[in-house]
Amino acid sequence: AQTVTQSQPEMSVQEAETVTLSCTYDTSESDYYLFWYKQPPSRQMILVIRQEAYKQQNATENRFSVNFQKAAKSFSLKISDSQLGDAAMYFCAYRPGGSNYKLTFGKGTLLTVNP
């Protein structure tokens, strides 16, 4: 069974600084997708960034980028120029390829942004 591990229950960062959230996963599949989701206190889960396993290039979305190390099964999220609105719970998630849409989530990392 696939597992996703987020080893940092809580992280904090100063506004305008950079922070990296860690995620490791375990799978025997070669085709899969990885996601970072953000859940602010209002509870609506929103996608931050996605990565296809077959793509070697790391995904980037504005201030958010990932470091995808397929051999090490590592998928970290870097947030640059942190803003107060980035404060939220961040979840790393894994989805196999094909028609299985089940997302396996890590336990989450609570990010605090200090002004």
Next chain:
Amino acid sequence: KAGVTQTPRYLIKTRGQQVTLSCSPISGHRSVSWYQQTPGQGLQFLFEYFSETQRNKGNFPGRFSGRQFSNSRSEMNVSTLELGDSALYLCASSPGGGYEQFFGPGTRLTVL
């Protein structure tokens, strides 16, 4: 496009009762998944429906069931409620393929 909507947003039930939660996916999305979120267990997959068929199922007892209608709207039912069923229930829809799932705001279920 309107996002994923879930009704009701809050529910209070007592042990032994049953409950039905509703989810309307984003227009055009044929896949609907349900997740249970609790402080202790985190986010756990319940089941996924695609074109009215359950394609995948998580490790939940048979008290948890769902269905999907021809317009892709989905319902989740929990029978004989237990205190441990208190949770935030999230619905997510997807257009399919490698696309991400889009989540609704959730239904907060409290079982007394």
